[in-house]
Amino acid sequence: MSDAAVVRSSSLMATGTVVSRVTGVLRTTATAAAIGTLLLADAYQTANTLPNVVYILLVGGALNAVFIPQLVRRMRDDADGGQAYSDRLLTAALVLLAAITVLATLAAPWVVRAYAAPNWSADTLSVATRFAYFCLPQIFFYGAYTLFAQVLNARGHFGTPMFAPVLNNLVVIGGCVAFIAVTDHHAPTPSTITQGQLTLLASITTIGVVVQAAVLVPVLARSGYRLHPRFDWRGHGLGKAASLARWTVALVAANQLAFLVVTRLANRAGTDAVDAGAHVGAGSYVYGTAYLIFVLPHSVVTVSVVTALLPRMSRAAHAGDVPAVRRDVSRGIVLVSTAIVPASVVFLLLAPRLAQLLVGYGATSDAAAAFIGTVVQAFSVGMVPFSVYYVLLRGYYAQEDTRSPALNAVLLNVVNIVAAYALFLALPAHLAVAGLALAYALAYLVATVVLWVRLAGRLGGLDSYLTVRSLVRLVLAGALAGVVGYLLRAGLGHLVGPGKLGALVEVLVVGAGVGAVFLALARRLRVAEVGQLVTLVRRRAA
Numbered sequence: 001m002s003d004a005a006v007v008r009s010s011s012l013m014a015t016g017t018v019v020s021r022v023t024g025v026l027r028t029t030a031t032a033a034a035i036g037t038l039l040l041a042d043a044y045q046t047a048n049t050l051p052n053v054v055y056i057l058l059v060g061g062a063l064n065a066v067f068i069p070q071l072v073r074r075m076r077d078d079a080d081g082g083q084a085y086s087d088r089l090l091t092a093a094l095v096l097l098a099a100i101t102v103l104a105t106l107a108a109p110w111v112v113r114a115y116a117a118p119n120w121s122a123d124t125l126s127v128a129t130r131f132a133y134f135c136l137p138q139i140f141f142y143g144a145y146t147l148f149a150q151v152l153n154a155r156g157h158f159g160t161p162m163f164a165p166v167l168n169n170l171v172v173i174g175g176c177v178a179f180i181a182v183t184d185h186h187a188p189t190p191s192t193i194t195q196g197q198l199t200l201l202a203s204i205t206t207i208g209v210v211v212q213a214a215v216l217v218p219v220l221a222r223s224g225y226r227l228h229p230r231f232d233w234r235g236h237g238l239g240k241a242a243s244l245a246r247w248t249v250a251l252v253a254a255n256q257l258a259f260l261v262v263t264r265l266a267n268r269a270g271t272d273a274v275d276a277g278a279h280v281g282a283g284s285y286v287y288g289t290a291y292l293i294f295v296l297p298h299s300v301v302t303v304s305v306v307t308a309l310l311p312r313m314s315r316a317a318h319a320g321d322v323p324a325v326r327r328d329v330s331r332g333i334v335l336v337s338t339a340i341v342p343a344s345v346v347f348l349l350l351a352p353r354l355a356q357l358l359v360g361y362g363a364t365s366d367a368a369a370a371f372i373g374t375v376v377q378a379f380s381v382g383m384v385p386f387s388v389y390y391v392l393l394r395g396y397y398a399q400e401d402t403r404s405p406a407l408n409a410v411l412l413n414v415v416n417i418v419a420a421y422a423l424f425l426a427l428p429a430h431l432a433v434a435g436l437a438l439a440y441a442l443a444y445l446v447a448t449v450v451l452w453v454r455l456a457g458r459l460g461g462l463d464s465y466l467t468v469r470s471l472v473r474l475v476l477a478g479a480l481a482g483v484v485g486y487l488l489r490a491g492l493g494h495l496v497g498p499g500k501l502g503a504l505v506e507v508l509v510v511g512a513g514v515g516a517v518f519l520a521l522a523r524r525l526r527v528a529e530v531g532q533l534v535t536l537v538r539r540r541a542a
Contacts, residue, residue: 020162021296023169025358028292030176033362034201036187037281037289037372039124042270043190045285046115046263047131048205051138053259054104054111055097056252087230090147097143104139108132115260117267117283123190124271127198134202141206141213148216151225160219167215168208175204180362187363254406258413258420258443262287262436265424269436272429280368282430290375290437293355294383297343302336302387306394313398326459329395330467336387337471338530341478342518344383346511349485351376353503360500378434382441384475385448392451395459404458408451416443470527477521485514 035041104111112129120128149161179201188197220226263284270283316324347354352373360369396405419442423435456462488510496502522530 018300020165020169021299023166023173024292025296027169027172027176028289029359029361030173032289032359032364032369034176034179034183034187036363037283037285037368038189038274039121039270039283040127040188040190040193041281041285042267042283043124043128044131044201045283045288046267047112047128047135047202049263049284049288050104050111050115050132051135051142051209053115053256054100054136055139055142056256083225084230086151086225087228090151090227091229091231093147094140094144097140101137101140105133105136108136111136115263115267117264117271119268119271119275121190121271127190127193130195130198131202134199134206138206138209141209145209145213145216148213148220151220152216152223155223155225160216164212164215168212171208171211172205175201175208178204185362252409254409254413258416261417262420262440265420266433266436269424269429269432272432276429278430280365280371280430282371282433284433286372286375287433287436289359290355290372290379290433293351293358293372293376294347294379294437297340297347297383298387298390301339301343302390305332305336306391313394317399322459325395325398326462329391329455329459330463332391332394333388333462333467334470334474334527336391337384337474338522338527340384340387341474342481342515344380345478345482345485345518346514347380347383348377349482349489349514350507350510351380353506356503357500357507366499375434375437378437379441381438382444384471385441385444389444389448389451392448392455395455399458401458404454405451408447408454411450412443412447415446416440419443473525473527474522477518477525477527480521481514481518484517485510488513 031044032041035044109129112125112132116125116128145161145164149164152161179197182197182200188194266284266287270281270286273280273282313325313328316322316328350373352370355373355376356366356369358369359372360366393405416439419439420436423439424432427435452462452464456464489506492506492509496505519530
């Protein structure tokens, strides 16, 4: 795939991701309006997160890291273009997913207890468990979606997998609207929610994931691939994929151990805050919602660019073209950072006001939304390292090295757990969840530096001088733009009110000011990727 093709594919995926994320924000708005940010929201958040946790822990990471590099090689080397290999791998993965889904659903009470706070009431624990029975079947459909999307990506079809989550979001938005109607616009609590209300919210959440996976089946057929289940798995190369996957499972296990610790701490902080009389949520729902807002720029920019680059990097690594891999990784880092740096500045300045616009409706007050924004600010300290880390990982995966990322994940999560515990103990209950977000950011800062040094040694450098020089220039431009934004925000504070209209004016004016100053300074500092980004945006606008 040429540079132009990567740009076109990235642009298409970015468009799909933007639409997906816009509807995702509306989904978050609808969910917050329906259930608020207190204990019922924490129970729902915990149960609805479990399918992702189990799926990613057991198979998801392996599929993402191993499937495309292996499939690209078999499409190139096999006489049938990798058809038989794809059939075997998909069949084996779907069988495994079905077995895991059944076992996880049967184990719902024990799985929920692992993530629940020790100070949860019996009602909260019961509601979370009932939610989990409905949500855990999502494991199979998340896996099916990932498999189908990977086959399409390997065949050069990038757009539809990025748009499929839109349908998921629309289904859930409709369910939340119905939930608000049946609860008469009053969010229930764990002790007052009825079985009918719970069933409506939980079932519609799972139906959305089913639709997301099912919509890719006809697209696969149009791409020229039809699954023919094959169970002759021995002796056809699946052992290599399984071997590579073992280290990826270890990486994911390290990540999920940290997530378990953080979720339990967040749930405990949320209950402590409510017990202390707080009317603003401070638990796992706030943490999860803040993370979804924080990850928006990464999802739109980084994932799109790297998903388009990975097949090309895999082919270069397979051909032994190490300089090409090195070049793609370094270009990816700078191109991604060109958009992520100003985004992080905007979030650090405006996240509370932005959250007020996004989720401050219905059962979620402006004060509760603004606190979610405070947690977003804590996350945003690590926004650039978070995206750079993602690019670096794909440099390893393209070379079929899953061991090094797994070992580095241990460092990442040790730092995260230690920092999370320290900040949890040091901060009052209503601020503890912001401390957990800051710990996450600091962990990525440390782990990214280590991963960079190790990958540079493996590839004979990452054009580190030029890449770091570009990053320093971007950060400098971002810092100066941030000063201008801060002054703009301070000036507007005397002119606009605390309500949503004032928040909208502040976000638009300060955001535009930061963006304009950043672009002007980055161009003066001769960061070439800024010009590429502006050209891409103009072409899309035309």
